[in-house]
Amino acid sequence: MTDTLTRSTPVKDGPPVPESALRTHSIGPFEFETGGRLPNVEIAYETWGTLNADRSNAVLILHALTGSTHVAATAADPEPGWWEGLVGPGRPLDTEKWFVLAPNMLGGCYGTTGPSSLDPDGSPWGSRFPFTTIRDSVRAEALLADVLGIERFHAVVGGSMGGARALEWAATFPDRVAGVAVIACGAHSTAEQIAFAQSQTAAIRLDPHFAGGDYYGGPAPEGGLGIARRIAHITYRSEAELQGRFGRSPQPGEDPFGAPVARGGRYQVESYLDHQAGKLARRFDANSYLVLTEALMSHDVGRGRGGEGAALAGVTARAFVAAVDSDRLYWPEQSQELARQLTGSASRAEGRDVPLHLINSPIGHDGFLTDLEQVYPELVQTLEL
Template sequence: MAALPGPETVEPPPAPRARRRTQSVGDLTLESGEVLEDVRVTYQAWGRLNADRSNAVLVLHALTGDSHVVGDRGPGQPTCGWWPGLIGPGAPLDTDEWCVIAPSVLGGCGGTTGPSSAAPDGRPYGSSFPRITVRDQVRAEALLADRLGIRSFALVVGGSVGGMRSLEWAASLPGRVRRCVVLAASAAASADQIAWSVPQQHAIRLDPAFHGGDYYPGPGPRAGLEIARQIAHATYRSAAELALRFGGDAQSGEDPLRGGRYAVQSYLEHHGKKLVRRFDANSYLALTEAMNSHDIGRGRGGVEAALRRITAELTVAVVSSDRLFTPAEGERVAAAPACRELAVIDSPYGHDAFLIETEQVFGIIARALGSPARAEVQPPRPRLVETGPR
């Protein structure tokens, strides 16, 4: 396995600023038949639409991300952008050429309608927020595109759960996607992925502060959400990387034989605490349940039949060490007749490589857009320990 690099000291170029905007998209009929009233979608945009609105690019975030793809922290924005270097003048998504749209997902807590939003009675939805699916999330994004006058996207790109939505866009709305990049995702949620999510959901629901999902305005099930994130984060990294970084070592200054922690234990606890400072537990439940529902073949004659619906130029990327969305699952997506490239992101970092290995990822995106020169650009490598929201 490749040796793990130390932190880089080179800073990426300043990211272009884009303020958050919220657009009402009307009522949304869910896959279940239930109607979610007066849905609002929060998004950020970089660059300008051209006269015929043909230069729009849609970037879709992962599980606990949001619309803040690039940029610094700021008011109402607790995290830095999760794909620094992707968007801006001369970047892989060059804002002199492309207008980049990044919505926060339906069911999340990034401003788009979710469990903490006000229901028609004025109180937070809480336990009354309906069960949603990946297809529902894509429909909400399509309604946003309608409001913005965007008939089709030059590119739809996302990683992990964002990759699920990218693929669903291509299968559900083939006439509205000209190119599609699916990073570290699958055609349908696997039994293994669902199995990992079950104890995460139980940890939240069994927290005494959950109150059946109606815990607003209180802090809610913070301990349960911390545990859920610890479980999830262990699947985001490879076993080999955790062994190399931590092994069975004790946390500095602590002795596990006397009640202290292991280094890897401290690492997971750190990421659990980071999440509860910025994320809503009900949204975590809604989004993991939506992820579990993912199956582009549902009602379409199976996955292979659904893949044949895709008309966009499809690029699929897998991570060599990903144990959550395995390379085999990406290869299944790449069997689509529309697939132009199956790229392997060679990395020891596991699933998180779609956020960490920006040199490789941005090259894949640039090739999908037909920009060979930009495919060779190598932005500064992010620090190993911290990754953006996923």
């Protein structure tokens, strides 16, 4: 694996603690939706706040594709998290009131069992790691909740791939989810989203170091992973943001006119993408990127449930749906359609439609990370936080 999470020492099979610390918990053998079995799966997670006596104050937060368990800083881990303004004392998810749980997705590389994890014989699973779906991850997270004694979440919150997982939680376990927030994600992956994702997975598999997925012990396919990240990052940002930030300006000290990149000629936007690619290649495992990307490609809440309308009508949780107005990966229209089809939600039962809340951000899809504070009041009100 290219990197592992080393912020704190995992404490196996320990109870939730008031301060955030990376922990792992075994959920035992696991059967995957499309076939395949692992003899043991461990789920890594972090927590904030204190679980109350009747375990009724739990909130589940689910990360995006290359995210981690580290949602927000605490004294135990002062590094800022990826939704830093959301969790903590006096924040929308006030940890004086709520117990917040953030697991790493099944197949990931931040502590949860994934392709870089060792099998019982001590070898990485690599290419033998089973195909994983969003529903597989949700079932694994539910088993973790069982171990922790949490029968029902007051809210399940996620953005992008985390939004897909949050929606699957509400559809798969309606009795265990009182409220759900689906941010910058629709009810299924579209043809265009699958096309962007397939280009990324192909880049990794074509890397000469990929070795069919069994590259551990040798050079990692960082080149292919870097190209995948470049493709993804373009979809995460808007055309207007890239144009306004970089335009056609050359990278300082480099002249791209007549000099290919190999000879030191880059535009600023090329340098920016190179930087993003390098950062991810240093911290993420290429096989995990494949597993999680293909899980998101398979996202379809209506699969096997009589179609999307029937599946969403069965979601009974209070529902909060938000989109980024400049998002060109998960178009706001998809979120609007999702909100329209949540006919069984508690909001509709109370005589209210499920509105679409728009985050106004010029940067595109990543606005769900950088500008979520715009909809904090509505999130708190809808989910009764």
